[in-house]
Amino acid sequence: MAEPVRSRLRKLLPWAFGLFVAGIVLVLTIAYSGIYSVAASAGHPDWLDWFFALGKRRSVIVNSMTIDAPVLDLAELVPLGAAHFQGGCATCHRTPGQALNPVYDQMLPPPPDLKTHAPMWTREQLFWIVRHGIQFTGMPAWSGQDRDDEVWAVVAFLEVLPLMEAGDYRQYARGHSEAQNYSIREIVSEGKTKINLTACNRCHDTDDAPPMSPYVPRIGGQNKAYLKRALREYHSDLRQSGFMEPIAAELDDEHINLLADYYASLTVSLGNPARNPSTPKLEPGRQLAEQGDRSRKIPACLSCHGANKRPDYPRLDGQSEQYLRQQLQLLQRGGRTKTPHGAIMTTIAKRLTEQQAEAAAVFFASQPSAEQVGHKAGEGLRQ
């Protein structure tokens, strides 16, 4: 009984092989002949649309399965995500209250309006899409290597976006920038109508307001040489950040010098948005900053970050606890080894325990910056 079945199958084998080869030849012939139109204007037939949508959806779901979402502090992250969205994503995805530029509406597939599309995905899936991008859609991957922490800020924003009215969005996205009040001269000669990507005060501090989010460093009153170095490192893809690299890429040396000059001379703003430093960590933090930890071969933080040090070393006093902790974690996982300065600090950061990193962040966040001490302490403005 088995024998005839097997011989019949054996006879079918050449036919199956022939069909397979014929299929490949057919596909190659269609591609080479140019019969199929890749025109974006032609659109996809419904069945192909359905097929692509299925593949995309399943791929995002399956690939994001292993992601563990951290707890997101929306109040701290949303302003940061919104400002980046305005500079990096809004061009294609539109913003609340503003029509999409028709150019981007003609993309295939058309970029989705995230006010309606973001709720279709879970937090982890949104992260995966922003972090990795999607093939054949024009959605790029995140431009800062090993900066998942930044991607989560965008995810936090995307979760809140569906609830935002035009007014809320504008407030978050422009930060301290006064972009909407361009004069007619500026509009005519410089073409400014939208909030500009390189408007620093969308996120950073001004002379009378702190940064929009505690994850954004204060740069007013920072060392000039450090600011220059940081912008150059972002500009040349040596320091990784999906937020800062696109902005620094648009700056040339002249801009960088002007910006560094400006921010270095800015008087430091008051009103720290950071939470009150948790006092139990303050003493260990002070100890680490002033004396280091000899048993772990950690030098005192202040031997590089104190007064009268190299101007290309950053000052840390008055930075927020969140920003400092985030940078220490980034250094610890080797995310800043491409720059010589980053390589120095990486060696030290890797010797810190988790508690020590936290204590150091708490200590520096509790320190008034030099200007505050110099000019304002006498007026009793410090708590």
Place this chain on the structure above:
Amino acid sequence: MSHAIKKMFCAVALLVIAGCDGGQSAFSGLGPVSSRITLLIWIMFIGAALITALICVLTLISIAGPANWRHKLTGKKSIILGGIVFPVVTLTALLIYGFLVLKAGGTLVQAENPVHISVVGEQWWWRIIYRHDDGQTTESANELRIPTGRPIKIELSTADVIHSFWIPAYAGKVDMIPGRINTLHFMADKPGIVTGQCAEYCGGAHALMSFYTVAMTPSDYDAWLAKERANAKPAIDNQGEQLFLSSGCGGCHTVRGTQADGRIGPDLTHAGSRLSLGAGILPNTTEGFAKWISQHQTIKPENLMPPFDIFSESELQSLSVYLNSLE
């Protein structure tokens, strides 16, 4: 093929012979402790050679010798004499002599007023602390200076893993064990410079953890120690000192007399007067300092100093000039 092996053998033999000569050799015997050990080695070596030759001759006789000789060898008398009496006498004599050699250090242990020095093994360098009679200490690194003709007492400890302190020309190796202080006694007969080496694998740069030992006449030593004890002279090249302090070097290194008071890395107060840099790795010159600062992770891989690739040519130059001027 065999030619290549011959060549290799020659090379290895030359290296071995070269190792027996000069500053880092157990055959140098430059002090009472090591010269007795050397004598013991020679006695053992020559004795063993003679006994081996004797056994060879006896074996030859027992195989191909005249019948009456062979008969004598198998006799009870020769077995008792050669197999029991000879080894017992030889080994007992050696044992007693060995104890005497050990005791030679004993007289040094009891010696009054020894030169008291502490050496701490660190990955991968030596912290050297001179203990003065008044209870004060002076810290230095990677170079041991001792007076001739005076008993030396060295307390050995470690800051991290097990190291072993070995100056072959003066004494046997002694381990540095976490949580313990081992003491080593020796004496140097005449002035000279020899090298020492960590003799217990202690991680990545173990092979590059050596140091110079300089024996000086007592008067030279006293003068040197007084100078070593003093603070660094105010820098002539202020720019270099400024760079040293502002770049954070003082977080790990001490230069007494300046704000730099770090205790993680080697004390650099008189770094310029030492014979070598990086624990016996580079010559102590301005170029040596520049090379160390800019390429130390290539020269001594895995060493614990962070890479400092941030200095411009001129900054590197003034920093090196400054460090070299710390005499």
